[in-house]
Amino acid sequence: MEVDQLRYFLRVAERQNFTRAAEELGISQSALSRSIQKLEDELGQPVFERKTRSVALTEAGVLLQSRAQQVLTLIEDTKAEISDDGESGQIRLGAIPTIAPYFLPDLLRNFSTDFPKAMLVVQEDTTDNLLKRCSQGEIDLAILALPVPARYLEVEELFTEELLLVLPPEHPLVDKPQVRLADIKPFPFVLLDEAHCLSDNIVSFCRQRSFHPVAVEHTSQLAMIQELVSLSHGISMIPQMARDLDHSDRRVYRSLSGIKPTRKIAVVWNPYRFQSRLLEAFKDRLRSYSRNKK
Secondary structure, X not given: OOHHHHHHHHHHHHHOOHHHHHHHHOOOHHHHHHHHHHHHHHHOOOOEEEOOOOEEEOHHHHHHHHHHHHHHHHHHHHHHHHOOOOOOEEEXXXXXXXXXXXXXXXXXXXXXXXXXXXXXXXXXXXXXXXXXXXXXXXXXXXXXXXXXXXOOOEEEEEEEEEEEEEEOOOOOOOOOOOOOHXXXXXXXXXXXXXXXXXXXXXXXXXXXXXXXXXXXXXXXXXXXXXXXXXXXXXXXXXXXXXXXXXXXOOOEEEOOOOOOOEEEEEEEEOOOOOOOHHHHHHHHHHHHHHHOOO
């Protein structure tokens, strides 16, 4: 049983499809099939139940999946611990799309300057996928918004930021001295797709105050929300970090009076994985950088 066989097996088990797994692994589907067949011959029984367009784990496959993950984790952690010099190595960082482009650039730039031998790999994904990948050791850290269902993961809150009301310049609320939540009830919203937790933050804040925002449009990018607001498609709420980078005069940002909508930003990691000195240095830098956001 070879390490590559286990990696191939885990990728097929995750994707439940040989074609997609082969594409992601960068090998031919026939080579992947031969590798899995060889593994099954060695075990003496199938690990996948083949269907027309997908595969499912057999009972033996479920057991192998758990063991294979443990074996690969042990190998990767051993390599990392042996080569840990506190200056070089790779940090795999995940972040949700409403954080990555606004919060990370300066942090990554400064860290790379002080640790030139380090390689920082950033991946954007949804909260659920980041938590799964963190649990499985595919990424070292994930930066996301609370709350998160993080079983067996360490969660450290970094800072809280305000969500600001964003309006087109000609909107009737722009000239009000104070804008209350009740003032925005009649107006339609532009929100992110349901896969993004920012929409949950906004809707939850409004519902707690007996108000359900009516979304007339959904999009997958925060920048598109800003553009749609500029075109008077609706109003929305935007994190402070995104507002700080928006220098356009086609949008107006207002802070709601009274209790303000906010979101809590946190970092998550798997405490059962080896934590290199380089990774600990990045965590410290992340904490220091976050203190300036409070």
